[in-house]
Amino acid sequence: MTDPATMNTAPPPLRFAILGAGRMGVEHGHALIGLPDAQVVAVADPVEAAAQTVARLTRAARTYADPLDAIHDPDVEAVIIVTPTSTHAALIEAAALAGKAIFCEKPVAADLAETERVMRIVQERGVPFQIGFNRRYDAPYIQARERIDAGEVGVIEQFSATGRDPAPPPLEYLKISGGVFLDQAIHDLDIARFLVGEVTEVTAVGSVNVDPAIGEIGDVDTTTALLRFENGAQGVVQNSRRAVYGYDVRTEVFGSGGKLVMDATPKTALLRYGEGVGMDHYHFFMDRFRDAYRAEIAAFVLALREGRAPTPGAHDAVESLRLALACTRSLKEGRPVRVQDVQATP
Amino acid sequence: MTDPATMNTAPPPLRFAILGAGRMGVEHGHALIGLPDAQVVAVADPVEAAAQTVARLTRAARTYADPLDAIHDPDVEAVIIVTPTSTHAALIEAAALAGKAIFCEKPVAADLAETERVMRIVQERGVPFQIGFNRRYDAPYIQARERIDAGEVGVIEQFSATGRDPAPPPLEYLKISGGVFLDQAIHDLDIARFLVGEVTEVTAVGSVNVDPAIGEIGDVDTTTALLRFENGAQGVVQNSRRAVYGYDVRTEVFGSGGKLVMDATPKTALLRYGEGVGMDHYHFFMDRFRDAYRAEIAAFVLALREGRAPTPGAHDAVESLRLALACTRSLKEGRPVRVQDVQATP
Amino acid sequence: MTDPATMNTAPPPLRFAILGAGRMGVEHGHALIGLPDAQVVAVADPVEAAAQTVARLTRAARTYADPLDAIHDPDVEAVIIVTPTSTHAALIEAAALAGKAIFCEKPVAADLAETERVMRIVQERGVPFQIGFNRRYDAPYIQARERIDAGEVGVIEQFSATGRDPAPPPLEYLKISGGVFLDQAIHDLDIARFLVGEVTEVTAVGSVNVDPAIGEIGDVDTTTALLRFENGAQGVVQNSRRAVYGYDVRTEVFGSGGKLVMDATPKTALLRYGEGVGMDHYHFFMDRFRDAYRAEIAAFVLALREGRAPTPGAHDAVESLRLALACTRSLKEGRPVRVQDVQATP
Amino acid sequence: MTDPATMNTAPPPLRFAILGAGRMGVEHGHALIGLPDAQVVAVADPVEAAAQTVARLTRAARTYADPLDAIHDPDVEAVIIVTPTSTHAALIEAAALAGKAIFCEKPVAADLAETERVMRIVQERGVPFQIGFNRRYDAPYIQARERIDAGEVGVIEQFSATGRDPAPPPLEYLKISGGVFLDQAIHDLDIARFLVGEVTEVTAVGSVNVDPAIGEIGDVDTTTALLRFENGAQGVVQNSRRAVYGYDVRTEVFGSGGKLVMDATPKTALLRYGEGVGMDHYHFFMDRFRDAYRAEIAAFVLALREGRAPTPGAHDAVESLRLALACTRSLKEGRPVRVQDVQATP
Incomplete structure (x- = not known):
């Protein structure tokens, strides 16, 4: 069924950073480690032990205290933003400007003007973006x-x-x-x-x-x-x-x-x-x-892999x-x- | 378990007239005939064959073309009103004035003033009244x-x-x-x-x-x-x-x-x-x-038997x-x- | 829908005796009184009060202490046997010999020979017979x-x-x-x-x-x-x-x-x-x-009315x-x- | 919540080989990669492409054509046997003799004598053994x-x-x-x-x-x-x-x-x-x-980690x-x- 030739030319996995190592960081870490097309290369959280827990779960090599450092890590192609809500907009903006694909837990912001501003940046930069309506x-x-x-x-x-x-x-x-x-x-x-x-x-x-x-x-x-x-x-x-x-x-x-x-x-x-x-x-x-959380991350990875816009x-x-x-x-x-x-x- | 003495002194059944021999007349006829405490003595409907069908079902002795005749039948103690909606108010009024207990399908009338007027008569006359919210x-x-x-x-x-x-x-x-x-x-x-x-x-x-x-x-x-x-x-x-x-x-x-x-x-x-x-x-x-229709009639009969106000x-x-x-x-x-x-x- | 001509020529109801006024006598009495095609004319039970309770429920005119008297009542066309199990076979036999249609609670008897003997009489006499597998x-x-x-x-x-x-x-x-x-x-x-x-x-x-x-x-x-x-x-x-x-x-x-x-x-x-x-x-x-008990009796009455063999x-x-x-x-x-x-x- | 000191002293994950890269190899591979306490170091299957697929999924470094080579890989501490049924007994025996912990899909063998013989070896060698009654x-x-x-x-x-x-x-x-x-x-x-x-x-x-x-x-x-x-x-x-x-x-x-x-x-x-x-x-x-398959592997890993006998x-x-x-x-x-x-x- 599987052709070895295909195997040998299988594209390398997409390289992710998980920003935030709380409950949802663990959850999405579980989702990513189950996907052969994804590799978690970095986990960011100010609480070092939390970051290490998710890094161990995802076999990630590096941890950062500051999510911006993970965003700017040149090895990172996509970010999963599960930090406190108040930081979402700034991190989306930074990731978009850095050209990284973005999955972010809802909401972008509690403010409509701020949400529209950041979403405009995402669209202008043309980075893939998915919001976490699981x-x-x-x-x-x-x-x-x-x-x-x-x-x-x-x-x-x-x-x-x-x-x-x-x-x-x-x-x-x-x-x-x-x-x-x-x-x-x-x-x-x-x-x-x-x-x-x-x-x-x-x-x-x-x-x-x-x-x-x-x-x-x-x-x-x-x-x-x-x-x-x-x-x-x-x-x-x-x-x-x-x-x-x-x-x-x-x-x-x-x-x-x-x-x-x-x-x-x-x-x-x-x-x-x-x-x-x-x-x-x-x-x-x-x-x-739980299954929906796994499926939304799998869909995000698949959309990136296939070059389609993720949804929602x-x-x-x-x-x-x-x-x-x-x-x-x-x-x-x-x-x-x-x-x-x-x-x-x- | 049953004491013959009690049996011998069992009160005679309450005597009902069913006004209207359509679908709900049949339904409530079924309910009444299943109750030893009730006896249907008359059925009224302008369509003679329909009246006879319900009379046969309920073992009722008499049929009337005009529901007012059934209301004024001195043998009738209580009426079940399942005639067309537009006639409910007038029949309730007539039955109340004749001192008969009343079960009526909803609504009394589509008009609030008329409903309140008729309900006032019912209360003034002190006749038991139940509305058919099954x-x-x-x-x-x-x-x-x-x-x-x-x-x-x-x-x-x-x-x-x-x-x-x-x-x-x-x-x-x-x-x-x-x-x-x-x-x-x-x-x-x-x-x-x-x-x-x-x-x-x-x-x-x-x-x-x-x-x-x-x-x-x-x-x-x-x-x-x-x-x-x-x-x-x-x-x-x-x-x-x-x-x-x-x-x-x-x-x-x-x-x-x-x-x-x-x-x-x-x-x-x-x-x-x-x-x-x-x-x-x-x-x-x-x-x-179906069971609710049977139960509401049984409750009406029981309330009459026990001298309680029926509800609703x-x-x-x-x-x-x-x-x-x-x-x-x-x-x-x-x-x-x-x-x-x-x-x-x- | 109902033709008055048909109504007027509606055949008279079938005349039943209920033999046994225990729980199942009450149950089948409820079933029969709900059927316009059936009329309970007699109830038999050695306990007079019990017989009267079922008679009142079914509007039956007569009660008997001895079920054989009810079987031999010339007004009775069909019998519902709900007496103690040990009496089933004898009552079925008597009813069959008297030419009455028979509904009997299971079993006919605990003995196969006796059951076969009585069933043979039923079949020889050609009386309708239904066993109560509800x-x-x-x-x-x-x-x-x-x-x-x-x-x-x-x-x-x-x-x-x-x-x-x-x-x-x-x-x-x-x-x-x-x-x-x-x-x-x-x-x-x-x-x-x-x-x-x-x-x-x-x-x-x-x-x-x-x-x-x-x-x-x-x-x-x-x-x-x-x-x-x-x-x-x-x-x-x-x-x-x-x-x-x-x-x-x-x-x-x-x-x-x-x-x-x-x-x-x-x-x-x-x-x-x-x-x-x-x-x-x-x-x-x-x-x-409960509904099955009602339905089996209704099916028995309908089979008698239509001249078909009841089943089972x-x-x-x-x-x-x-x-x-x-x-x-x-x-x-x-x-x-x-x-x-x-x-x-x- | 997580103490960095604890993190730093977290024991290294247990090192697994998956023997057999068919449907159940993929399934158990998914289970293992979701467990921070487990690391798949080798996958064995005569079909190289299949072995590579599971290796990619589990981030395993090595593949073998012969499961015995994986069993004897000194880096391997435990084996998951999901090869064709006819090979189970021999592989269990080899793994037991090599002192490796064993999870094996049912059955050990279709023959009782052979099953008892191999189970005896497992018990004599004292290696942890779990059978796949999921x-x-x-x-x-x-x-x-x-x-x-x-x-x-x-x-x-x-x-x-x-x-x-x-x-x-x-x-x-x-x-x-x-x-x-x-x-x-x-x-x-x-x-x-x-x-x-x-x-x-x-x-x-x-x-x-x-x-x-x-x-x-x-x-x-x-x-x-x-x-x-x-x-x-x-x-x-x-x-x-x-x-x-x-x-x-x-x-x-x-x-x-x-x-x-x-x-x-x-x-x-x-x-x-x-x-x-x-x-x-x-x-x-x-x-x-599916959840049961994940849970049985998690239980196996936990039992190994805690030094308890796995069950069944x-x-x-x-x-x-x-x-x-x-x-x-x-x-x-x-x-x-x-x-x-x-x-x-x-």
């Missing part, structure tokens, strides 16, 4: 998209998404997160765009149920948004920062030809019959979406942010907001 | 309510309901139905009130996807409503007049203590493994809610209508509507 | 049979059935039950014959796990049987007298074209998310198979018993037993 | 075992397993496979031992349904076995070489405290509502048990084979066979 690479969502494209659902008329986390992140994180729509709901909003299309108007409500401290920093933890899509479809998105039963992501697309439901029950193939019937539920996004890219980064900002504004102002009215204020 | 007697909804009351869900924070019919009713029916919120969504809105509480504000959108003729009569066939509850919870309700896969009713209640989901898949306990795995879906409300009653008839009218107004005016602003205009 | 009228089993007949499963190659009760019946009952294969497993064995075909050889094992007293009366409470079918298919049947989670019936048919699984989870459409995900399980055969009939009563006896013999003798070797010993 | 590392099976150990199922009384492949392997493979019990059913038999305990007696039947050529080589493709366990439990195992709907593995453990079911429906979290409700089924053992080991290799041979003998001789009567014939 659900687009989760098997049921991929299949849903394929079936929608194949016409199985007919004309899409209604969309519904639920996204609930087991518990809110630390308050320090929430303070700089841009709010629940930018930080959490944006995944559901991106899936709405992925499966249905662009949204024209949103009406959002929100309240504080989980922790009064969240209200004190001007955020909410429980939200519902009503969406109107460009193609006429109607949508709803419900989010909460706390579900005692675990991590809860459900999406439904309804149309003239049928319905697709992406849910996550049960977690494993074990049913327990005792007092009624019981099964496990997903506890966290990592156990629910700069446009999706900007438009999902705009949609999340529209929800935020609707919540604040207590009225429907047209998405196109959300513009960067230079 | 889902309140469906096993999973009953259990959900019990678990909510027991505190299992904690503080309710989010509500979500989907209601889709396999196909729209005839256009002639739709013309007098009062619109999709009054005719279809009202079941989901009533369940919202049943499980969560009163709604203070609604924002509704709607569109015509199923049949342009529905638009021509000023109605819509696909709707989404955003609800704000008095207790702070958020809700969404999505409805459609056409689901190619059948009858689709799903309800979710989320709170600080967990989540309850009432869904309906699969219809039967048969899984088919061939090209993937397949199972049947409910085709119509009759096969999905006059208040629920009025408030669910008000809520549906608020959705209708929000759709028409393109803005959030406070439910309490919907008042009868005398 | 699962054959459960929706998923009916659909399974239709799909098998339609060729969806292809050539059937493997069969698997599980039948578990929540708790054993009283010891007094077990003593006269004929043993677990005749009393409990016979339902699964009948379904094996219904869905796959005749069985040629069985190998059965059994043990006492639930209650030592069951062993002391020479019975077992936990059994597994290996079946070989005439058409080459292989089968297994597992039974237990006690499942702490409730009533557990699962059947699987596997063939060259796919697989059909009839299971019963969850009981209701309510999923509870808290500590994992939970749902209810069926507690007893009554809540699992005398042949199924005999052959299922022979199969159960083969399992019993295999268990006792610790070796495979050919079903045709089980013959009545006159 | 299902023991599948999450639901692990959890089932934990719950059984915790007493949740109480006393185990019944066991049931189904194992069906989508299609039979090539005839050339079947000829040397040792028959369906040794090649396919052995996984279910091993799980029976894993979850319930040792089996004392088996009664097996088999037939040819899938391909007459399978019969011509003296094998069968559809089997059912009745098991009696040492602890009194009863069991059944059904296998087929062909299921048109895919890969079908289901296991049920029933006891005095409840029931555990390990099934695999649906494959993904996508439900499709159209003509009924549809979902995907697993197509092959690779997509069903030599005893399980021998006893599962003995059980499969007992089934084979029962099928051939048409009678129950005591497992202890199956002994190596020197």
Whole structure:
């Protein structure tokens, strides 16, 4: 099956640096080491031990304290940015200017003007760019998209998404997160765009149920948004920062030809019959979406290898942010907001 | 186990008239004949053959062409009103004035003033009254309510309901139905009130996807409503007049203590493994809610027998209508509507 | 739809007597009163209060202490025999000799010779006869049979059935039950014959796990049987007298074209998310198979009305018993037993 | 979190050779490269291109044509044997004599005497040995075992397993496979031992349904076995070489405290509502048990690292084979066979 001649001429693997050695650095390190077409040559993190852990996992030769040093390492062709959110924009900019391919966790920035500015640089420099909306690479969502494209659902008329986390992140994180729509709901909003299309108007409500401290920093933890899509479809998105039963992501697309439901029950193939019937539920996004994290990195590497633009890219980064900002504004102002009215204020 | 003495003193069954011998007349006839505490003594329908069919099913001795004759039959203690919607108010009024217990299919009337007027008569006369919101007697909804009351869900924070019919009713029916919120969504809105509480504000959108003729009569066939509850919870309700896969009713209640989901898949306990795995879906409300129809009539009879007020009653008839009218107004005016602003205009 | 002329000439309902006013008398009384084509004219039970309860439910005019009196009541056309098992054969015989149509709960008798003798009388007299294998009228089993007949499963190659009760019946009952294969497993064995075909050889094992007293009366409470079918298919049947989670019936048919699984989870459409995900399980055969009990009686009445032989009939009563006896013999003798070797010993 | 000092003293990874670069070589290569504690230093396969593919995947420095050369490579501490079955015994023997830790796909050999001989060498040399019964590392099976150990199922009384492949392997493979019990059913038999305990007696039947050529080589493709366990439990195992709907593995453990079911429906979290409700089924053992393959290798590496004996080991290799041979003998001789009567014939 494999031709030795082909083997001998197999191109050398793409050389990556992983910027950030936290949980997502480990996760994406796992993804890269499983790909023969990728080689991690450097890991950057101010915490040396963390950098070394990921370097050991990925068999990377070098570690850096400063991600900029990794970006400017001439041996590095592509970077995986999983540093704190506030550094994303600057690192993307540096990597783009250095001509490196870029994978970055969402968001680029909490600010639309800054996001648009940096995405413009990426596009001007022509460097490949992928934003980390991992659900687009989760098997049921991929299949849903394929079936929608194949016409199985007919004309899409209604969309519904639920996204609930087991518990809110630390308050320090929430303070700089841009709010629940930018930080959490944006995944559901991106899936709405992925499966249905662009949204024209949103009406959002929100309240504080989980922790009064969240209200004190001007955020909410429980939200519902009503969406109107460009193609006429109607949508709803419900989010909460706390579900005692675990991590809860459900999406439904309804149309003239049928319905697709992406849910996550049960977690494993074990049913327990005792007092009624019981099964496990997903506890966290990592156990629910692990395969999707692997797949999005594999897709990024494959796109680089084949010279195609990776997806989702700069446009999706900007438009999902705009949609999340529209929800935020609707919540604040207590009225429907047209998405196109959300513009960067230079 | 059964004491003959008790048997001998068993009270005679309650004597019912069924007004209307259409599909629901047959359905409620089935329910009554299964109850030893009930006896159908009369069936009224202008179509003699239909009346006779239900009379044969229920072993009723008499048929009437005019429901008023059945109401005034001195042998009749209680009436089941399943005539065309436009006649409900007048028949309720007549039955109340005649001192008969009343079960009536929803709605009392499409008009709030008329509904309030008739409900006032019912209350003034002190006759037992139950409105046909059958889902309140469906096993999973009953259990959900019990678990909510027991505190299992904690503080309710989010509500979500989907209601889709396999196909729209005839256009002639739709013309007098009062619109999709009054005719279809009202079941989901009533369940919202049943499980969560009163709604203070609604924002509704709607569109015509199923049949342009529905638009021509000023109605819509696909709707989404955003609800704000008095207790702070958020809700969404999505409805459609056409689901190619059948009858689709799903309800979710989320709170600080967990989540309850009432869904309906699969219809039967048969899984088919061939090209993937397949199972049947409910085709119509009759096969999905048959047990609930039986249970609501049984509950009505039991309440009469025990001298308790049946439920849901006059208040629920009025408030669910008000809520549906608020959705209708929000759709028409393109803005959030406070439910309490919907008042009868005398 | 209904033609008054037809209505007026509708044949009078068939006149039934219910023999036995225990749990199954109530159950079948419910079924009959729901059928316009049936009229219960008499109920027989030595316990007068019980007879009166069923008479009140079915609006029957007369009660008898002695079932033979009901059989010989000239107004009675058909009998439902739900008396204690030990009386079945004599009552069937009396009813057959009196020319009455007969529905009888299984079994006819625990003895093959007696069963064959009585079935012969039924057939000689030409009275309609149906034996109460209710699962054959459960929706998923009916659909399974239709799909098998339609060729969806292809050539059937493997069969698997599980039948578990929540708790054993009283010891007094077990003593006269004929043993677990005749009393409990016979339902699964009948379904094996219904869905796959005749069985040629069985190998059965059994043990006492639930209650030592069951062993002391020479019975077992936990059994597994290996079946070989005439058409080459292989089968297994597992039974237990006690499942702490409730009533557990699962059947699987596997063939060259796919697989059909009839299971019963969850009981209701309510999923509870808290500590994992939970749902209810069926507690007893009554809540699992209620619809099947109604359907088998409806089918009996319809067959009588249309002049067709009801099913399952005398042949199924005999052959299922022979199969159960083969399992019993295999268990006792610790070796495979050919079903045709089980013959009545006159 | 990570202490640099710890990092610096992290032990060097264990050095592996992968013997065999077919499908399972790739699979286990993926597992090893994801483990920081493992390093693949050599890959052996007579097909150079295949060896290079796995070497590239695992970043291994060397390839060998002859697995013995890899075994004797002084840099190699442990070997993963995924060569053709007929070579397993010899390679295990060589590796044991060379003092290398051994992971080997099942079976050691199709012959009991040869298996016992080689396992004896492994134990005499004291080298760590793990046999590739991957299902023991599948999450639901692990959890089932934990719950059984915790007493949740109480006393185990019944066991049931189904194992069906989508299609039979090539005839050339079947000829040397040792028959369906040794090649396919052995996984279910091993799980029976894993979850319930040792089996004392088996009664097996088999037939040819899938391909007459399978019969011509003296094998069968559809089997059912009745098991009696040492602890009194009863069991059944059904296998087929062909299921048109895919890969079908289901296991049920029933006891005095409840029931555990390990099934695999649906494959993904996508439900499709159209003509009924549809979902995907697993197509092959690779997509069903991928995580288990990763987990068994991770467990092997961890056991080596921690100096514990890996599991399942030599005893399980021998006893599962003995059980499969007992089934084979029962099928051939048409009678129950005591497992202890199956002994190596020197």
